Amino acid sequence: MKKLKLKELESCLQQVDTFESPKLLLEQYPTRPHIAACMLYTIHNTFDDIENKTVADLGCGCGMLSIGSAMLGAGFCVGFDIDADALEIFNSNTEDFELTNINMVQCDVCSLSDSMSDTFDTVIMNPPFGTKHNKGIDMIFLKTALQMAKTAVYSLHKTSTRQHIQKKAAEWEVKMEVLAELRFDLPASYKFHKKKSVSIKPNITEKTFEVNKFSLN
Template sequence: KKMKRKELESFLQQVDGFEKPKLLLEQYPTRPHIAACMLYTIHNTYDDIENKVVGDLGCGCGMLSIGTAMLGAGLCVGFDIDEDALEIFSRNVAEFELTNIDMIQCNVCSLSDTMFKSFDTIIMNPPFGTKHNKELRYDLPASYRFHKKKTVDIEVDLIRFSFKDPPPHTDNLKQLKIYLK
């Protein structure tokens, strides 16, 4: 039976997030609704999750990794530099009793091309690269007062890259798909 998007979202609402987000690492959770929509699209529109080897760069507490595992990834490997986030990730994986998921503590910028060639699909919710300065705080309720509608929509970009004819420096890479939220 194929999992429905709402069912996936319901499961993802049970994923624990950061206990103490680290500002310099730009740690913010991917919301269950956004994660479910993103992964459901990747899975159902492009068939890039089921039975695939998926890499989750900057996985944090594992929201996207857990979602891909639930959608039938052959294996999902989460990569993150933060040991505390990976501890939460590990607890989340244990709670869901998932076996098709693993994690590696590392700086994703130092991963080799060989490592990337091991994956069919790469997903990420990337940091914006803005937090090497003082903390910024936004008064969102005050900002929302300027909107006429009672609800506020937040735009999310889903970008898909597919390399069918890989650039010369990627040798044996048959196809790599990178998803950015």
């Protein structure tokens, strides 16, 4: 497989189809191509946690992070999501890109940990932030990811939850480090969004997001 540069990866991810009718209860905000590309490229180039590795993508949606991982040479990548409609788009995307090192599973991510403990080298995810009807679901996703991963978990979280996540990481005896702080340009996916996008200023900590790494060894 050709080695992709960052701009090439982002260009490919811009062609990934996303949610046609996002579901509010599932907090279906797609990971933007630029953010996905930067996140995955860092995981790949700085930490060598994608190429030839088994990768899980929890709450994969339409497959943005899974597809990017597959393009960067993952040994095999599996996306997990509860929504059949999202996985139908995911499947169409993988066919369009002719990817063979990728698969998807429809399931409740919150019930995965017992059956898939220590199954994947790396877990990546953009979990629900738990800001609407699912308070605390981000921590359930994180705990599940930590149980499934052998080496590391890479996850997007609200910067405002950093102290809480650090406390949980300490309780779970895993090392946490912040890799990047960024604006999450959420698309106007839902009817209650009056503007075209939610403009989040990077200097307002409570409304920024970050990529966190959780190391298991």
